[in-house]
Amino acid sequence: MANRWKCSKSHSSGEPKPEAGGGLSEKSISSGPLLPRQTVGPTSTGWPEVSYIAFDNQEHDEHPLALWYLRQVSNKGSVLKKRKKSFKVRNYDPDQATQEKLLSGISQYVGKAIMYDKEMIMEATNDLDELCKIGDSMYKATMYGKVLAIKRTNKDVKEKLSILQKVNHVNLVNLMGISYDADGDRFLVYENAENGSLENWLFPDSEASSDSLAFLSWSQRIHIALDFANGLHYMHDHTQQSIVHWDVRERNILVDSNFKAKFANFSTARPVTNSSMPKVDVFAFGVLLLELLSGKRAMETKENGEVVMLYKDLREVLKVEEKSVERLQKWIDPKLENCYPLDGALSLAALATTCTQENAQARPSLAEVVLNLSVLAQSSPKTMHKFSTSKFKTDSIVEVVIPVETR
Template structure:
C-alpha cells in the first residue's frame, strides 16, 4: 500500500500481507551488506528470520521482509500498559511472571546461539526491549541486526551480556533502563538496584520495592531474587567478570524456570 501510515508499526517498519500471510517489512537505506551477511548465517527459533529482500534500482533503498510478531516488541509489553493505555483495545495485557521468565530464557538462548554456535561468532550489540519481538504465543525473538558484528575480541560478547542484565532488571521492575530524575539527570536503573542489593539483609526489601506493581504480587520471591542475582552478575563493571550466555553459566535463570 505504498508504505501507508496506517501500516506503520515502528519507526521504519510496516505490516504487510503477501498471499494472505502477515509480514513485517523494514525500510532501510545505505550499505546493508554486513547485516544481510549476518542474517543469512543465523538460524534459531529465538532469532528473527529474514524471509526475503527487495531493493530499488541502484540499491539506494532496501526492504527486508521478516515474520510478523503478533504481540509487538517487549518494550510495549512492559512499558505501555499504564492506566492511560489500558482503555485501548490494542493494549497488551500485563506480562505475567511466567511469561517474563520464559522471555529471559528465549533471549539467552538466542544470544547463546550467536555467541557460540555460529562460525565465526557474532555479537548483537543492541540488545534492548525494543529489539525483542513477541509472537502470538509470547515467544521472544531477537531482532534488528543492524549493529551486529563478527566477534574480533573476547570482550565484545560481554557487551551483549551487560545489556541482557539490564533487560532482566526491566523484566523485574517493568521500568525503563534509563530514567530521568526531576533535576534532569539521567540515571541507569541497574545502578540504583545494584546499590540496594549490596547488603544481603536488605535484598528482600529491595526486591519487593523493585517489583513491577502490575504483577500484583503474583510472582515467586525466590525466583525474583535469583533473577536479580543473575542481573547483578551480568552487569559487573569488569567485562571479563560477566558470565557467558549459556545455561551452565546462567544457573540462576534455570532456577527461576523451576520455581515459576
C-alpha cells in the first residue's frame, strides 16, 4: 500500500509536522464524507484557505495546491518520497448537505425527553400540593431554575410520547421530560404557558372576571388564531407521517407571556390514514374561530332547554344579507366594544363558515386557512378605536376578504 502522510502538532514549537502512515489529518484532508469548509492552516502564516481536499489512489499528477501544502507541513519543504496520488479540490455546499440530511427523516424522531427522578418531581411540586395545581392533574413546578408544567396521569402514554417526539414547532407545547413510579403514575414535564389556556381568557369564571377586566383585544385574537393555525398546519402537512390533533378546543390552546398560542394535549393525536381525518380538525378550528369572534361557547343551552350550536347560529345571523352587518355586530363579543375592523370581522366570519361546512371535502385545508389569517393579521391594526354602529348602514358596501384557495 502506498505510503501516506498525516499532520500532527509538534510538542516543542506547535508547528505541524508529518508522520508516516495513514492519510492527511481529517482536520484538513479526508477521503471519507465531505466535511464543512475548514482552514488547513493559520491564515496569519500565509497558508491558503481550502474548501475541501480529497484524494484517491488513481495515478494522476498531484494537484499543485495540495502538493504545496504537503511540502509546507513537511520539515521545511523536504522532498516527499511517496507514490503519486490524484487530488480533487471541491467546494462544499453546507445548505445542500444540511437539506439532504433533514429531508431524509426530519420528523421521524426529533429528540428524547429527559428522564426525571420522581423525587425531583415531588420536591418541585411540594408533594403535589393543591397550591401548585394549575388545572386538572396539572401542577406548576420550578426545576433547574425554569418554571414548568407537570401533568400527572396513570394512563398509557406510549402513543402520546411517540407523537411528541416527532414534532417540534413553536406553536406546539414542548415536552421537556418524563418520569414514572412503581405505582403506575406517569409525569409529563412540559414548558409552562404563563397566561394559561385560551378558555380562561374567553370564558373567565365569575370570580376571575370580578377581579380583573382583562380580555383579549381584536389583534390578539387574530394572532392567536394564526398561531394555532400554524401549529395545525405543521402537523397536517409538515410531519412524516401527517398527524391530526382531534381535540381542537379552547382548553387545549395555551397562551404564553407574549400571547403566543401553543397547542397542548396530544392524547387523541394520531397519524393520518385517510383524507377525511384532517377535515375534522378544520371543522373544530372553525368553531374555535367563532368562539374568538363571539365570546360564546361552541354549544350553549338556553333557559327553555334549547341547545344552540354556535356554527349554526352564525348561519342564521348571516342568512338575511341586507341585515347581516347589523346582526353580526350584535353577535360579536361585546367585550370588544366595537374596537375592531368591521371588514375584518366579516372576513373572519366568512372563513369560519367555510371551515364548518357540512360537506367535509368542501372545507379548506390548513394551508388555505393560514393564508387567509395571514392577510387578516397584516391588515388588523394593533390598536383600535371605537366606532359608532349608527355610522354604518346595513346596505353600505363593506370590503370582505374572501377565503383564498391555494393551488
